[in-house]
Amino acid sequence: MTTYTSLRDTPPKVLRGWMDAAIEQAEKSWSEGGIPIGSVLVDEHGAVVARGHNMRVQSGDPTAHGEMSCIRSAGRRRDWSRLTLVSTLSPCSMCSGTASLLRFPRVLIGENRTFQGAEDWMRQHGAELLVMDDPRCIALMERMKREKPDLWAEDIGD
């Protein structure tokens, strides 16, 4: 069974499959009228073990960013330090702080052009980060910023 312990050594096709799953979550949220940011958690064998998307609109919860919803759905477990956090967007300071608390060793990011979170904070806490610069993730964010600018400002605390 293949084991993935480094994003840099993981085949691009595999990384893209993980990002596909996060994008699917983002699109689901947008189709519900929500913020199109999605996230998954992947174990060291490449299996998706949890999924989530931003739920601010859907549940009225200001802490329900995509990454937080994904981690919440993962429930109580003790293997965080073997999982990869995948997000369509560069994690904000809340989500980066959470990644540090749980000691995710790897964080795969769809893009950081439309928003850059606390990437340095995660690196300082030992995480390997890889930014895919995925045009599909950028397009999701650009559409939201264009069509729902107030919602985006609210979500990012502006």
Add this chain to the structure above:
Amino acid sequence: MTTYTSLRDTPPKVLRGWMDAAIEQAEKSWSEGGIPIGSVLVDEHGAVVARGHNMRVQSGDPTAHGEMSCIRSAGRRRDWSRLTLVSTLSPCSMCSGTASLLRFPRVLIGENRTFQGAEDWMRQHGAELLVMDDPRCIALMERMKREKPDLWAEDIGD
């Protein structure tokens, strides 16, 4: 109407009243079998506008620290930058990152002897911090560490 915009200039009796409300939340959680950490949000006139406590045990949600539950219960609002975050314990990196995202200008902390979170990170983001070194808060944590050490290790990501 009195306005409180600096913790240093707020009368100790008033600060103690806010901490009392957070401790009440912590005790409520402990009485439910949960982790005894509580939090409230206070507006600039000193009114408690939201309350919460750690919910890991009660709801199985690993992100439900006291501060997060409190902010979640506050719902969608745009006045974060006028509120004081009060917590019985020094906020961990998740909760500190959230405080930075929402730009709370003031964070009142019960104690940081049993655990110190990412206080410098909040200061770097412009928050005024005040640590009360409240023996009641210390006693809550010491009892938990003594009686439920595994639960505490799980909550703090160890």
